[in-house]
Amino acid sequence: xxxxxxxxxxxxxxxxxxxxxxxxxxxxxxxxxxxxxxxxxxxxxxxxxxxxxxxxxxxxxxxxxxxxxxxxxxxxxxxxxxxxxxxxxxxxxxxxxxxxxxxxxxxxxxxxxxxxxxxxxxxxxxxxxxxxxxxxxxxxxxxxxxxxxxxxxxxxxxxxxxxxxxxxxxxxxxxxxxxxxxxxxxxxxxxxxxxxxxxxxxxxxxxxxxxxxxxxxxxxxxxxxxxxxxxxxxxxxxxxxxxxxxxxxxxxxxxxxxxxxxxxxxxxxxxxxxxx
Numbered sequence: 001x002x003x004x005x006x007x008x009x010x011x012x013x014x015x016x017x018x019x020x021x022x023x024x025x026x027x028x029x030x031x032x033x034x035x036x037x038x039x040x041x042x043x044x045x046x047x048x049x050x051x052x053x054x055x056x057x058x059x060x061x062x063x064x065x066x067x068x069x070x071x072x073x074x075x076x077x078x079x080x081x082x083x084x085x086x087x088x089x090x091x092x093x094x095x096x097x098x099x100x101x102x103x104x105x106x107x108x109x110x111x112x113x114x115x116x117x118x119x120x121x122x123x124x125x126x127x128x129x130x131x132x133x134x135x136x137x138x139x140x141x142x143x144x145x146x147x148x149x150x151x152x153x154x155x156x157x158x159x160x161x162x163x164x165x166x167x168x169x170x171x172x173x174x175x176x177x178x179x180x181x182x183x184x185x186x187x188x189x190x191x192x193x194x195x196x197x198x199x200x201x202x203x204x205x206x207x208x209x210x211x212x213x214x215x216x217x218x219x220x221x222x223x224x225x226x227x228x229x230x231x232x233x234x235x236x237x238x239x240x241x242x243x244x245x246x247x248x249x250x251x252x253x254x255x256x257x258x259x260x261x262x263x264x265x266x267x268x269x270x271x272x273x274x275x276x
Contacts, residue, residue, distance in 0.1 A: 004156055004169050007149035007202065009209050010195045014075040023071050026090040029062040030054055035127065036061035037101045037266055038091055040108035040115070042202040042253070044197065044270040045070040053258040060101075060266070063094060069200050073193075076203035078148070080137075080211040084114040091115070099127035101266065105253050107208040109134025113240075117216050130221045130266065131236075133253040137213035139233040146209065152202035160199070168194070183254055216240040221265065223248055 016055075029039065029051040037060055041047040047064035054062065065087045068078035077083050092099070100119055104112030109131040116129045135141055142151060155166060162178060165171050172194040179185045185197060220243040224234050229247055236243040248256045257260055 002167075002169055004167050007132045007199060009151040010152075010199045011148075012072045014043065014069065014199070022068075024090060025063050025065045025067065025087055026094060027066060030058065032059050032061040033062045035099065036063050036095060036126070037103060038087075038095075039064045040087065040102070040104040040112045041066055041070075041102075041204075042106040042108045043201050043208070044179075044184040045076075045200045045204060046189075048182070048186055049254075050257060052183075053254065055260050055263055057260065058263045065090070067200065067204060067252045068143045069196075069203070073196060076200050078203055078207055080111050080207050083207065084118060085109050088115055088118060089113070091112060098125040098200075100124060101127045101130075103130045103132070103266070104134065105113070105132040105257065106134055107204055110137040110208050110211050110213065113137050113213060113216060113220070114211070116218065116220075117214055120216070120218055126218050128221065128266070129218065129236050132223045132256050132262075133148065133225055133228075134222070135233045137208075137211055137239060140209055141233075142205065142209060146206075148199075148202045148206045151205045151209075152198055155198045155201050155205075169170060182252075213239050216244060219244065223262060225250055225256070227251075227253075237252055239250050 008010055029048060039047055039050055039062060045067045047066055050064060067076055068074050102112045102116050112129060112131065116126050120126060143155065157177055163171060163175055168175055172191045176185060176189065176191050176194055180187060216239060220236060220240050222236060222243055222245045224245055224247055226247040226249050228234055248259060250256045
């Protein structure tokens with residue numbers, strides 16, 4: 001029986017740089033009026049699903065960042081710092097001056113945090129930084145010493161258990177259907193790229209696992225699941241003393257994002273200055 005492809009084999013199908021133009025990371029999720037909200041992707045890389053969860057009351061423009069490698073097989077970035085560099089260049093092109101509004105869900109939380117830190121260090125004003133269901137940056141969720149290949153194998157193991165399958169090769173259609181159901185791939189995602197998407201997840205998870213966060217003196221709103229409230233790694237006070245936790249009766253990040261109360265908070269955030 002043919003086995004699922006190894007990480008190295010799938011990684012080798014990626015290009016260090018696109019043969020054509022490097023696709024932008026920033027995409028418009030919804031047009032609106034006022035200052036935009038910039039949303040950082042989670043570990044699977046997709047962010048366009050957020051537009052499906054927006055309520056009619058959301059009037060601000062919503063932009064999303066997608067990682068390198070999601071739309072074409074360019075090798076993904078492997079550090080939060082490199083992602084922040086890339087996304088901030090596009091953020092400043094879209095909105096040259098603050099105040100800025102940043103959101104990150106799950107593994108997007110540390111990247112949004114690093115972006116806010118860098119903006120503040122440059123003297124920019126942060127309107128708000130909001131994080132959804134995310135471990136404190138610097139926390140190792142999967143264990144020390146794991147490389148992208150190890151995380152890829154962990155991801156495949158989780159998917160095999162999810163499907164009750166011995167292997168995923170040949171089951172890509174069923175696996176992609178399940179991932180679409182939980183918004184972990186976009187509806188137009190190509191099933192032929194199934195294993196590439198898992199490489200992308202491993203790259204993003206590796207970046208999060210190896211991020212060493214600087215302290216941050218600005219306010220952060222942490223939208224966490226009430227059922228996880230007892231977990232110490234969900235408190236960010238060690239690195240961000242002004243962080244505030246808001247608990248949601250939800251079973252997953254998507255449930256929080258789809259909650260009208262979540263968007264109401266973003267609509268009414270006051271503009272505040274922030275020291276670097």
